[in-house]
Amino acid sequence: MPTTTDPTRLTALPIVQAPMAGAAGSALAAAVTRAGGLGFLAAGYRSADALAAEIDELRALIGDAPFGVNAFMPHPAPTRAQDELTRRYATSLARAAAHYGGTVGTPAPGCERDDWDAKLALLLAHPVPVVSFTFGLPDPDAITALRAAGTLTVATVTTPEEARVAADAGVDALCVQGAEAGGHQGGFANPDAPAPYGLLTLLTLVAAGTELPLIAAGGLMTGRQIEAVRLAGASAAQLGTAFLRCPEAIAPAAHKAALADPAFDRSVLTRAFSGRWARGLHNGFVARHEAEAPGVYPYVHHLVSPIRKAAAARGQAHGLALWAGQGWRLAREEPAAEVISRLVEEMAATRKASA
Ligand SMILES: Cc1cc2nc3c(=O)[nH]c(=O)nc-3n(C[C@H](O)[C@H](O)[C@H](O)COP(=O)(O)O)c2cc1C
Structure with a gap:
């Protein structure tokens, strides 16, 4: 279990693989964690039993290395x-x-409710290093119980107001999701309207109001962009679409092909x-x-x-x-380890060029 309260410090690299319900499972999470990033499992739309089996599968692949589990919060x-x-x-x-x-x-x-109560019971009985919340926050007791179990928590936010609410609720970090992001907008204050902020503005506004570690998400496809969001206040970058065409991703073949098809x-x-x-x-x-x-x-x-x-x-x-972030044209068909090594090279080249 973690010895830090900052989930972005669990790994050698400031790169988080976005949880992707229906598109990413244990193989992608294992490949990313093995390459030095933080792999994530998506618990959304699945039973607690199916999640338990996938956590076991991932642990068999990576042993004690860090990873996260993302859960969808209940709706009315x-x-x-x-x-x-x-x-x-x-x-x-x-x-x-x-x-x-x-x-x-x-x-x-x-x-x-997306079986949240059973998933929480599972995550308390068999703690994992990181749990992130999407579409809201659990009740405060759940955050306290996860912390007592040694789990670091991350809340997904899409506005500065949501960031304030999440910080007050006691999470360890915020996943700051800009409107460029592929897949669902994970905020909670006003789900009837599309999230209003692009990533760089949102990150800047959220960073001005909190000391919590920030994980930037939305449209990030290159190491240069990762360096840009770190300059703007993020401790790490969360990438989804960049990994969608990897052989380890379990998105349908037609989805992967569409990402490379100029007709879309x-x-x-x-x-x-x-x-x-x-x-x-x-x-x-x-x-x-x-x-x-x-x-x-x-x-x-x-x-x-x-x-x-x-x-x-x-x-x-x-x-x-065909979930895809705004940078989808840069997604490549290559193993996750190669995506990560390219990102790392681009990050180093960017730092060198701006030194
Ligand atoms: C196919 C797909 C599925 C996604 N599923 C989830 C999910 O289960 N939980 C979640 O919090 N975010 C999910 N997201 C959003 C990601 O967490 C992240 O915000 C997004 O991928 C970042 O933008 P990018 O795709 O441009 O990198 C999904 C994104 C994609 C592309």
Whole structure:
């Protein structure tokens, strides 16, 4: 268990692999940790049992080396009006389901908690070095209990106000996520609106208000950018899209291919796949469903999930959530260790050039 209270000091390199639900598992986390960064497992949308099995797998690969687990925080149960909006969206998704050979999903009542209580019990019974929170903060007792178990905690924030709330809640570090980021926006103050801040401005504002270590995330693809965010106050950089095309990443093959396909020419924010704002490549599913998708997370995710799986099985990128940060064109198909060694070389060259 850590002897520091700064999660960015657990590793030789100031590089964190972003947790990526559905796209990154133990193989990517192990490769990043072995290369000197901080590998992460994504607990979102999975049961506590599945998470426990993946933690065991990762530990078998890396022994006592550091890693993190990211958890989605519970959302309020939907109102009756939201239930109705969800039902309407389900009806309109039937055509997409037929097109991709899948079915519209049936969200289980209570899915808004994402099995958090069981995951917390697991993480307290079998502590891990780092736990990060997305879409909110757990109750203060959970943060205290994780600390007592020797776990360092990180909260994802997308505004200076969220940073203040998270710091007051007693976390050890903040993951400062700019609007450039691929995948879901992980903030919590106003999930109905897209997060307003680009990374450099957000980092600067958050750094002005806290002494906590900051992990910068959003659009970071090069060592030069990592040095830039460190100059702006970050202790480490969290990269997701940069690792998506790695052989160790478990994103569907059609997702990986789309990242290199010039036909996909812009990244957009959409609620069509989950009901929360997330950044991905614009495709047929977004074009057809963005305007009608209700903001009812995670019910929309569970409606759409089997359609995405069917599209993935058929290699149809237009039915997938092609999560990608704004720097996606720089993602390369190479092993994670090579991504990291290139980042390290670029960081050294940047420091040398500016010395
Ligand atoms: C495919 C994908 C899945 C993601 N899943 C998660 C997740 O499960 N939990 C989380 O906190 N963030 C998730 N994110 C967001 C990342 O933590 C991070 O903020 C983002 O990748 C940074 O931007 P970048 O992709 O431009 O590097 C995901 C991002 C991507 C691209």
